[in-house]
Amino acid sequence: MLDLFQGARLTPTQRRIAHSLVQHASSAAFLSAAEVAELAGVSQPSVTRFAMALGYAGYPALRRELRALVDVGPAPADSGDNAMQRALRAETQHLERMADQLGSLDAVREAAGLLAASRPLPVLGLRAAGPLAGYFGYFAAKVHPDVRVLDGGGTMLLDRVDQARAAGATAMLAIVLPRYPRETLDVIREAGAAGLRVVALTDSAVSPVAGHADVVLPAPVGTQLVFDLHTGPMAMAMVLLQAMCDAAPEQAQRRLEEFEAYASRRHLFEA
Structure with a gap:
């Protein structure tokens, strides 16, 4: 998802929106502009301007791009890991x-x-x-x-x-x-x-x-x-x-x- 924002000249407010989208990557692609605004603590028009700053006609076009980046296939079978194990496995993915x-x-x-x-x-x-x-x-x-x-x-x-x-x-x-x-x-x-x-x-x-x-x-x-x-x-x-x-x-x-x-x-x- 970060590739969408690399090289874009963003205002501090727009950086806050981008950061919120990255932090909530798995769910952000399915949120409305109002929900993204609430998540980032900004106004809804700010979300629209953010999408346009990235070259999209509006937030719906950006959301379609975000959805294309998110794996929405069937959820993997439960591995049986507990919360601590899942947290550490997520760290290996970060690395x-x-x-x-x-x-x-x-x-x-x-x-x-x-x-x-x-x-x-x-x-x-x-x-x-x-x-x-x-x-x-x-x-x-x-x-x-x-x-x-x-x-x-x-x-x-x-x-x-x-x-x-x-x-x-x-x-x-x-x-x-x-x-x-x-x-x-x-x-x-x-x-x-x-x-x-x-x-x-x-x-x-x-x-x-x-x-x-x-x-x-x-x-x-x-x-x-x-x-x-x-x-x-x-x-x-x-x-x-x-x-x-x-x-x-x-x-x-x-x-x-x-x-x-x-x-x-x-x-x-x-x-």
């Missing part, structure tokens, strides 16, 4: 789709080049994205000389972004996951206005951050449990870090060797 999308590494390489060259490298992740920002930052610090994880909100957050920029930062990684904290989006807009290139790792190519980022790396989250599963975003974070190592292999190798010597000298690990 399969991500693997297919990585047939082209252009976006990942562009993002890696921007981040590897930034000194320092700010990594933004608030609320649900905070642990992933810390996870990425922990490993990135082994191959990058100055990684600054920004995982706490508040009045000093913009100060820390300004400090990073003043110290020489040219790019920022922003990890933005549902429910998309408003403060995160505000910081990204401010960072872009200050001249930082923004790489967004988010759940969808039409997430609210997409319109404010220079490079978007989509990685879907699992939504079948009470709280989202972040398997996809974590995998994309490590793919991005691998690409950063590939972008500056000599530096990465040198820093890894220095860390191993340090770890051995301090007896940091049992194995």
